[in-house]
Amino acid sequence: MDEPLKLPQQCPSSTHEVIVVLEDVHLSIGGKIDTGSRSYELISYHSISKPDEIRDRVQCASVVIATQAFITSDSLGEAPYLKCIITPTAGINHIDVEECRRRGVKVAKCTGSTSLxxxxxxxxxxxxxxxxxxxxxxxxxxxxxxxxxxxxxxxxxxxxxxxxxxxxxxxxxxxxxxxxxxxxxxxxxxxxxxxxxxxxxxxxxxxxxxxxxxxxxxxxxxxxxxxxxxxxxxxxxxxxxxxxxxxxxxxxxxxxxxxxxxxxxxxxxxxxxxxxxxxxxxxxxxxxxxxxxxxxxxxxxxxxxxxxxxxxxxxxxxSPHVGYFSTKTVVTMEMMVKNHIKSFVAGNFNNFIV
Missing domain, CATH: 3.40.50.720 (NAD(P)-binding Rossmann-like Domain)
Incomplete structure (x- = not known):
């Protein structure tokens, strides 16, 4: 089922973040996200995986959460506001890290999030x-x-x-x-x-x-x-x-x-x-x-x-790539993603790959 494009009320800026979750079928982000003095909007999609669908939905994003969606030069397009990509998993084979490095986009993964x-x-x-x-x-x-x-x-x-x-x-x-x-x-x-x-x-x-x-x-x-x-x-x-x-x-x-x-x-x-x-x-x-x-x-x-x-x-x-799924891992992944967002906004990139 095609998911309609959702647009933010305000474009990303130095005081406002637009966080786009491409696949909340894997991880839903709820509750408050600590973005310091910056305001933020959270846009969630159930499951976006095709390159053209990803491309359309990240053009307004400053932060993208991608669990399995392939992040490449093609699927990113111009993405003029994009500054950070976070995966809730420990694996990053779905993210073109070198392309992100070339663009100056920060990348973080959640090491150990599924280890239980x-x-x-x-x-x-x-x-x-x-x-x-x-x-x-x-x-x-x-x-x-x-x-x-x-x-x-x-x-x-x-x-x-x-x-x-x-x-x-x-x-x-x-x-x-x-x-x-x-x-x-x-x-x-x-x-x-x-x-x-x-x-x-x-x-x-x-x-x-x-x-x-x-x-x-x-x-x-x-x-x-x-x-x-x-x-x-x-x-x-x-x-x-x-x-x-x-x-x-x-x-x-x-x-x-x-x-x-x-x-x-x-x-x-x-x-x-x-x-x-x-x-x-x-x-x-x-x-x-x-x-x-x-x-x-x-x-x-x-x-x-x-x-x-x-x-x-x-x-x-x-089994259909569900090994990560449990009460503790879902809570852990959400916590780790939120912590990465907090660190990114604060300019603390110690735990980032790029």
Missing amino acids: AVPDHALSLYFAARRKTVLLHNDVRTLDEEERNSWKRQGSIATKMQTANGHPPYSIDEEVVGIIGYGCIGKRLSVLCQGLGMEVLVAERKGVTSIERTSKESVIRHPFKDVVKQATVLFICCTSSSDTKFMIDAAELSTMRPETVIVNVSRGNILNTDAVIEALRKALISGVAVDVFDHEPASTTKDSAFLAEDTKHLNLTF
């Missing part, structure tokens, strides 16, 4: 993939002409839960967890997994053989290739960049254990989706669960090869 919810969600995806919950659910709901499902016909479908090498699924205390990306989310995941009795291996950055670490970091990092080879569960929670695109490709998949389940709560392009699907077909790995896709919102193969009709029989578990 995303690890929980990652674990829920792990359990669903390991226990093949989606496939079993579909089997129970699929009836033949005699109104029997496979369970009724066979007496048991427990063997459907077997790993790619034909073994029963691992119990929690048998799992070797590999964590790729040891930021706020990775650290929280490590604590949760260890609390459940899992062995945890934190991966070094891909291609790095040795690196100086501060004495404050007590965790031992293992070579990336070793973690990929040893893990029975691989959690991907690193940031998206040119260095991490297709970090998991055919070469990495070929070295994995057949019991391996991959859980991606980072960004879709960390995985080479075609290679992952081929690995599942060849029984090189046991399952994949993702909360992120190549193009979002995702609904067809144009958005992700995972969504092809001929992948329905594979052990794939999906």
Whole structure:
């Protein structure tokens, strides 16, 4: 549904801010915003994502809140008043930071804003993939002409839960967890997994053989290739960049254990989706669960090869990029966004990327 263009009562100036929220479907900003001595107007849209729609709506803005909307030279247009862009997330792959730098536009992200919810969600995806919950659910709901499902016909479908090498699924205390990306989310995941009795291996950055670490970091990092080879569960929670695109490709998949389940709560392009699907077909790995896709919102193969009709029989578990959503994270994101606005108005850019 097209959302009508909303115009401010007053254009931005040295004494007045116009704050535009492009997607309050993800985060709604309520209550008072501290803009010091400056007045402000808040304009919110439910979901603006197309470049031309973004362009039309940021022309009157001095501050833009963009959760997933792509901020590029094209989607910004002239944007004569724009001075600041804030994302409520920790990821900034949807913002052309260099273009913002060229324009003199400040950029801020909310590091750690989702670190309480995303690890929980990652674990829920792990359990669903390991226990093949989606496939079993579909089997129970699929009836033949005699109104029997496979369970009724066979007496048991427990063997459907077997790993790619034909073994029963691992119990929690048998799992070797590999964590790729040891930021706020990775650290929280490590604590949760260890609390459940899992062995945890934190991966070094891909291609790095040795690196100086501060004495404050007590965790031992293992070579990336070793973690990929040893893990029975691989959690991907690193940031998206040119260095991490297709970090998991055919070469990495070929070295994995057949019991391996991959859980991606980072960004879709960390995985080479075609290679992952081929690995599942060849029984090189046991399952994949993702909360992120190549193009979002995702609904067809144009958005992700995972969504092809001929992948329905594979052990794939999906959620629609909702891992961040919880009571605490919504409150935290709103608070952090408001704090960034306050800092921007005060001229305090210590926590800004640009």
